[in-house]
Amino acid sequence: MLIGKVIGSVVSTRKSEKLIGNKFMVIELAEKMSGGGNQMIAIDNIGAGIGEFVLVATGSAARIGCDMENAPIDAAIVGIIDDGSRWMQ
Numbered sequence: 446m447l448i449g450k451v452i453g454s455v456v457s458t459r460k461s462e463k464l465i466g467n468k469f470m471v472i473e474l475a476e477k478m479s480g481g482g483n484q485m486i487a488i489d490n491i492g493a494g495i496g497e498f499v500l501v502a503t504g505s506a507a508r509i510g511c512d513m514e515n516a517p518i519d520a521a522i523v524g525i526i527d528d529g530s531r532w533m534q
Contacts, residue, residue, distance in 0.1 A: 447501045448526065449474040451493050455486055463516035464488070470522065472501055487520035488513075500524035 449472035457469065468489045485501070490511045493499050499522045502510045507521035 446506075446523075447472075447474055447503065449485070449499055449501055451489075451495050451497050451499055451522075452484070453495060461517055463513065464518075470495075472499065472520075472522070474501075485520050487522050488518050489522045491522055491525065493522050493525050498526040498528070498530070500526060 451470045452473045453471040455469040455471060457464075469486050470489045470493060472485050472487050474483050474485060487499075487501050488507070488511060501507075501520055502523045503520050507523075508514050508516060508518045510523045511518065511521045
């Protein structure tokens with residue numbers, strides 16, 4: 446599991462049928478977690494907003510965590526952190 450900050454969203458009008466109705470967010474990963482402050486796109490089923498710190502599950506845990514075992518998902522927001530600012534330094 447990774448910690449990051451939501452910095453934007455992605456709009457996709459054409460996508461896999463299994464992803465229709467889902468929101469995608471751009472996550473800036475904590476440098477301590479990623480080794481370089483990388484960014485990723487994660488599906489958001491919990492309603493995280495821009496500027497919030499989040500927990501991101503990756504791989505099969507992402508699909509299971511959002512009850513979409515058969516969808517092409519590699520990263521999912523599974524929690525909103527009350528205060529993650531210390532991780533983003």
